Amino acid sequence: MSKDLTxxxxxxxxxxxxxxxxxxxxxTASMMALPPGMAPVIAAALEKAxxxxxxxxxxQECTGCTESLTRSHSPTVEGLIFDTxxxxxxxxxxxxxGDAAEAARVAAxxxxxxxxxxxxxxxxxxxxxxFSTIAGISNxxxxxxxxxxxxxxxxxxxxxxxxGIPHANPNPTGAASVSDLVSDKPIINVxxxxxxxxxITGVLAHYLTFGTIPELDDLGRPRAHYGQSIHDRCYRxxxxxxxxxxETFDDEGAKKGWCLYKLGCKxxxxxxxxxxxxxNEGTSFPIESGHPxxxxxxxxxxxxGGFYKALSTPTADITRTxxxxxxxGAAAGIALGAMNRTKQKRMAKEHEKVTIDDLEKGD
Amino acid sequence: xxxxxxxxxxxxxxxINAPVASFFSSCVxxxxxxxxxxxxxxxxxxxxxxxxxxxxxxxxxxxxxxxxGRFAKALGLSKPVTDKELGDWETLVYxxxxxxxRCSMVCPVGNDITYMIRKMxxxxxxxxxxxxxxxxxxxxxxxxxxxxxxxxxALQAQIRQVEAETGLKVPVNVEGADYxxxxxxxxxxxxxxxxxxxxxxxxxxxxxxxxxxxxxxxTNSGIQIxxxxxxxxxVQRIVDAADKLKVKNVISPECGHAxxxxxxxxxxxxxxxxxxxxxHVLELLDELRADGRLKLSxxxxxxxxxxDPCQVSRRGGVVDQPRRLMDxxxxxxxxxxxxxxxxxxxxxxxxxSSNERADDLRLQVFKRKKAQLEAVKPDALVSACSxxxxxxxxxxxxxxxxxxxxxxxxxxAEHLADE
Numbered sequence: 001m002s003k004d005l006t007x008x009x010x011x012x013x014x015x016x017x018x019x020x021x022x023x024x025x026x027x028t029a030s031m032m033a034l035p036p037g038m039a040p041v042i043a044a045a046l047e048k049a050x051x052x053x054x055x056x057x058x059x060q061e062c063t064g065c066t067e068s069l070t071r072s073h074s075p076t077v078e079g080l081i082f083d084t085x086x087x088x089x090x091x092x093x094x095x096x097x098g099d100a101a102e103a104a105r106v107a108a109x110x111x112x113x114x115x116x117x118x119x120x121x122x123x124x125x126x127x128x129x130x131f132s133t134i135a136g137i138s139n140x141x142x143x144x145x146x147x148x149x150x151x152x153x154x155x156x157x158x159x160x161x162x163x164g165i166p167h168a169n170p171n172p173t174g175a176a177s178v179s180d181l182v183s184d185k186p187i188i189n190v191x192x193x194x195x196x197x198x199x200i201t202g203v204l205a206h207y208l209t210f211g212t213i214p215e216l217d218d219l220g221r222p223r224a225h226y227g228q229s230i231h232d233r234c235y236r237x238x239x240x241x242x243x244x245x246x247e248t249f250d251d252e253g254a255k256k257g258w259c260l261y262k263l264g265c266k267x268x269x270x271x272x273x274x275x276x277x278x279x280n281e282g283t284s285f286p287i288e289s290g291h292p293x294x295x296x297x298x299x300x301x302x303x304x305g306g307f308y309k310a311l312s313t314p315t316a317d318i319t320r321t322x323x324x325x326x327x328x329g330a331a332a333g334i335a336l337g338a339m340n341r342t343k344q345k346r347m348a349k350e351h352e353k354v355t356i357d358d359l360e361k362g363d
Numbered sequence: 364x365x366x367x368x369x370x371x372x373x374x375x376x377x378x379i380n381a382p383v384a385s386f387f388s389s390c391v392x393x394x395x396x397x398x399x400x401x402x403x404x405x406x407x408x409x410x411x412x413x414x415x416x417x418x419x420x421x422x423x424x425x426x427x428x429x430x431x432g433r434f435a436k437a438l439g440l441s442k443p444v445t446d447k448e449l450g451d452w453e454t455l456v457y458x459x460x461x462x463x464x465r466c467s468m469v470c471p472v473g474n475d476i477t478y479m480i481r482k483m484x485x486x487x488x489x490x491x492x493x494x495x496x497x498x499x500x501x502x503x504x505x506x507x508x509x510x511x512x513x514x515x516x517a518l519q520a521q522i523r524q525v526e527a528e529t530g531l532k533v534p535v536n537v538e539g540a541d542y543x544x545x546x547x548x549x550x551x552x553x554x555x556x557x558x559x560x561x562x563x564x565x566x567x568x569x570x571x572x573x574x575x576x577x578x579x580x581x582t583n584s585g586i587q588i589x590x591x592x593x594x595x596x597x598v599q600r601i602v603d604a605a606d607k608l609k610v611k612n613v614i615s616p617e618c619g620h621a622x623x624x625x626x627x628x629x630x631x632x633x634x635x636x637x638x639x640x641x642x643h644v645l646e647l648l649d650e651l652r653a654d655g656r657l658k659l660s661x662x663x664x665x666x667x668x669x670x671d672p673c674q675v676s677r678r679g680g681v682v683d684q685p686r687r688l689m690d691x692x693x694x695x696x697x698x699x700x701x702x703x704x705x706x707x708x709x710x711x712x713x714x715x716s717s718n719e720r721a722d723d724l725r726l727q728v729f730k731r732k733k734a735q736l737e738a739v740k741p742d743a744l745v746s747a748c749s750x751x752x753x754x755x756x757x758x759x760x761x762x763x764x765x766x767x768x769x770x771x772x773x774x775x776a777e778h779l780a781d782e
Contacts, residue, residue, distance in 0.1 A: 336430055340384070340428045343376065343427065343428070344376065344377065344379065344380065347373060347376040347377035348377050350373065351373070351374075351377055352370065352373075353592055354370075354374075354488065354489055354590045354592055354593070355505075355592070355593070356498075356501060356502045356505045356506070356593065357365075358365060358366055358370075358489070359366060359488060359491065359493055359498045359501065359502075359588070359590070360365065360366060360491055360498060361365055361366045361367070361491035
């Protein structure tokens with residue numbers, strides 16, 4: 001496909017209707033928590049935008065992120081938008097190999113210097129450069145070289161964003177995240193193991209529309225997608241609130257779909273869009289299929305003390321403190337409640353009968 | 364004695380119980396209730412957002428029953444609710460709320476907003492901010508026994524007329540009857556055919572029934588205006604009459620809020636369980652149908668749709684019965700979009716029809732019902748509430764729609780088998 005096509009033209013060539021395109025823009029606007037009025041702005045910007053050059057580098061990774069983003073569900077508008085970027089270099093997806101592949105990367109970098117988007121998945125070994133190389137170039141060198149001419153960097157997956165599984169204790173390769181190594185470029189972290197497909201297309205659409213990166217939280221993640229915890233948006237939350245927990249994977253509670261907190265669910269400390277956006281074309285997310293959240297979009301999720309260990313297992317001291325705290329809180333609450341009840345009772349006792357002669361104001 | 368701000372605030376403090384406190388503290392201000400309210404959807408005015416209609420009551424709750432609210436009040440940081448504010452809220456609480464209950468259905472945290480509006484009206488009435496029309500209707504209900512001033516001789520005249528037309532005896536004050544029929548004044552004055560229809564159906568089904576000359580009025584203005592003592596007094600009259608005639612069941616007529624008043628609020632108002640069972644006339648008809656005691660010889664051939672009266676269906680729970688009866692009597696029954704428990708209110712319930720000031724507004728919001736009807740384009744519209752029926756006729760006339768409004772009970776009576 002010609003690089004001179006705008007995204008609008010490219011999409012139409014691929015048989016995406018105007019209506020389908022606008023629907024995507026509206027969905028993107030709402031997903032990114034933008035006002036509905038922004039949908040036409042996004043549409044207009046995407047329509048005209050030149051297909052941006054994207055260079056995708058894969059370091060210490062498992063290709064799961066690429067799988068998630070490109071193979072999750074066949075052709076959706078998000079998928080096509082993704083196809084219509086000019087993906088100039090991507091190990092798994094490009095046809096070229098060997099010298100030709102590296103030449104494509106160098107050519108794309110020269111042609112779009114300062115304007116291309118660099119997508120990284122996988123962590124970078126800093127222990128020994130030989131742990132992971134591509135065409136004889138160490139991951140660290142390739143990242144530094146490619147990052148120098150990038151307009152922005154998107155770290156896809158928890159490995160690129162926070163080091164991920166290679167970074168897990170004892171971190172034999174000295175794995176580091178992109179943001180550990182590059183500090184002079186805007187970096188958007190899209191963590192998850194793997195991340196939700198629409199999150200990356202949303203980030204790309206935002207960049208194409210506004211020319212800026214979306215608002216990020218303190219871990220560099222777009223607030224629109226990572227602003228709420230899994231726990232707060234979990235459909236099993238009412239069971240947590242009622243204190244109804246599955247204790248094992250085959251007890252009554254598990255069968256009844258009760259809260260998985262005691263089975264180690266990391267939902268309360270995990271910020272991601274799984275509970276709302278869901279997976280596989282909105283079919284479900286892990287908790288919906290009966291498994292606790294692993295917390296894969298948080299740094300060091302692998303070292304959290306065990307996937308099946310409840311988040312806060314109280315120690316003896318904490319129990320004692322908690323008992324006192326709960327006792328004090330309950331006493332205050334009961335006192336306030338009792339005062340309120342007394343007041344309401346007093347009001348009822350002092351009630352003056354309202355008859356039909358009391359319905360109008362006296363003069 | 365007369366109404367005053369102090370009495371109003373006192374009443375609000377008295378009304379704020381644990382459910383109200385938990386509702387106010389759980390409101391997340393999402394505004395979903397606005398989209399559920401026809402006064403908002405048809406006017407686009409955000410002041411009609413249901414939860415906003417409760418703002419003065421929310422402030423009383425905050426200042427009287429929450430820690431920080433009391434703290435702020437003690438320091439003079441939050442101003443108490445004034446008489447002017449209550450006055451400003453009068454139209455929101457009475458004119459633009461039909462207590463239809465649709466907002467309570469959509470609230471994501473489960474707040475029963477309608478329940479709170481009902482309670483807020485207690486404070487409004489005690490502070491002298493009830494609409495003139497409702498005050499008048501309430502006075503008539505207490506002194507004469509009917510909000511429209513219908514007296515016993517008027518009922519007797521209508522009964523004589525019905526007896527002449529049907530050739531059936533309408534039993535009055537029969538001790539030991541199984542069922543005691545209540546009527547709304549609107550039925551007595553505007554739709555006496557309803558009495559004839561019930562007489563025909565119950566005669567065929569061999570049901571023993573009666574009407575009490577002492578308490579025939581089913582409606583309850585005390586609930587609409589928001590004065591529990593008056594509401595209780597009106598319920599007590601029915602309880603006394605039913606006990607005197609030793610009936611086993613009391614039939615609530617085709618009137619939405621009458622059903623809610625006697626069936627759901629009644630025992631709570633008088634403070635003890637009834638010695639009889641309360642059924643809505645449609646519940647009774649459906650029971651007779653299931654028993655094989657309600658047989659039809661023909662069906663209605665024109666295209667019919669059914670308007671759920673809010674208090675019968677959404678607030679009352681009588682949802683499936685009318686559908687089974689419609690299937691029985693109509694060859695061609697089509698549902699409107701959003702029917703059943705999510706049906707849109709006609710716009711005149713909850714005392715709005717007694718309040719002339721709200722006339723323009725209720726006709727304006729009828730556009731919602733109009734749109735629902737346009738989606739189905741029925742030959743006739745069936746309902747089971749005489750208040751809905753009058754307002755539906757008003758609205759259809761205003762928007763130039765030629766759709767007759769029928770009563771389900773009367774439609775069934777027209778097709779009764781001779782056998």
